[in-house]
Amino acid sequence: MTDTAQPEGYEETAFTADRIPRQAPPPPKGKLGKLGDAFDMARLPWGHYVGVNPSEFEYEYAGGWYRDYEYMGEEGFHDYNHLNEVRWSKFIDEDISLIYRFFRFWFVVLSHGFSFIAPGGEKGGGWLFCGLVAVATILFLFAADTILAALTPLAITVGVCGVATIFKSLYETYSIRFYKSNQNWSDDVAFCRRSGLVKSFQGNFHFYEFDAFIEMAADMKGNQRHTLKVRHRYPQFSKDKRNGLPLEFTFPTDTGSIAERYAMWDMLSRFMDVSQPLPDIPRLEPFRHLDPTTRAFDEAGNRGRPATYWRDLYARVDEQELNRLRAEHHEKVNATPWGSRPDLMAQSVPGYEDSYTAEPEDVNAYAHAPTKNVRFVERPGPEATSSDADHQDTQR
Template structure:
């Protein structure tokens, strides 16, 4: 790796893709916890950023962040946000009782299950349940003594689902008033940009000691589910004191439902977030803090962002949920069309034996979901060279 100068404003341990040091070989598979076992269908490459952020969950075109920002204000939002210019927290420290946690879980479960409103403003489970009862009502009309008694079950279901819809909307819009004083994102379990460290209860480890995997699971009906796992490469050094070798240190990054390409985009965004040679990812939750990060501030002041300083805030202030869904769908197509497959892996230069596994992947990474049931063309990753540098995030 090249010996590039450390950008000002960051600690000496801060991560950049062109300064990955030489490291030890990983332990053999299956010897020290889960490391590339049969459920891991892909290990994602390091470096060579595409500069495309995931379109789902809460990163782009979802209005929950804006409600929090408006209520809290920029100053409080910085500390209570899951992600800011210094750390991407992965643990919530709530000052609430176990009874409240229990009641809240079931409240959220039933109101979200029975609500007419679904994720992103779509249709929720209430429509499905109401539809089933409505179909059964037709049969009740022939068996019931009166029309009133036949329509009673449908009326009850509509009333319950309607109440759940109201309660879900109130939870989404008003729960932040409670969380502001009780929900605290931890600085002790987080991906820290300025130090380049991943902090956890097992210890603090350099970001370059972690690898990203697409993990596949299936239910009894054969439906596949794909998750992005960021896992410590050397589990012998990150065992939990109370767990022994029960499992390696790993973090899950959800991207809601969607394509495997969305998981690639999440890893791309996390890597750029940690790489201090790159500006902060241009997502709504980070926009209020761009001027606080040295690299991003210089990037924006040079006019490279190509957007107004309050682009995301202005967008969310004027669009409705229908327009956000349209923008989200368009961006999802951009994520799927990005050239995720067959990129060089910079980590192969730094970890002996690293390139001996997971070197082939489909040209279209979404084809992982179809292999081996369909004919999928796998290609080898080309070797990385020291002259190659990650690409900057392009303005959109």
């Protein structure tokens, strides 16, 4: 750990990767030893940022954020958004009744499930339902008394799906007006950049006390689902008193690529590290000038983009072009060499290297192991980080 001065404009507790203090050893592992908990596939490394953001709809190349921003303006969008230059909120407190929540839930399920239009301009479930009924209509066409009787179920299905499509369109157009007045993203359950703290109902903890894991779960058919979990390393201090579970946060991504989970952890780490500018994503662009490190970075010309790059892009392209750009970015995420980077935290936590450190050269191979021939390699030790850090700097 180097003795680097804290950047101005942040609290003394703010996080930087080169100011991680010495910490206590993690608690002993359970019966599964190096693999940790039952479904932990990998613990992701600290530091040595790659600088590639995930392709998740919330962050790159989807139009939802821009619609909200256009309606609210910069000032309203700042507090409405779950992500700004101060905090990455993980909890929403809505000022509405339980009865309303119940009816809204089923309204959204039915309208979105039967709509002909899905998010991103894709085809929705309405096409599937109408297709199934259409096939059934052809099969039983000659069994019905009249053609009208045979076509009635199909007509009803098309009508229901058409109404659902209208309701979904109205919901997306007008729901923002309702949410603007009562959707309050909490500052009390959030990753806070300026203080370096992770706030929760169990207490407030330093960001460097957390570790990121790729968690795997499988359904009854054997299909795997991978999720990024950010978990407090010392659960004896942060367990939920109601259920005894350790403090952890889930960061979902909408693609099947494990590399996307690595990119999410990389982006969260850079968001919390005040020596780094804010991640260059659409949702944070309106607030870049409010963050001291990012403002200095941009004013020095290091961003290499106009101040309104994302807003100008979204103002001129359509949904089809956004989907194309997003697919290209997803390929970039998958092609990034995420695996086998040194783990900075091994310098600060005794016994940290005893946990599971082997990973595939191609991190997406986690989804195939052990059914395919995957080459696992050990992460380099923390003492071999200088040349690797120089290599990572050339990637940004």
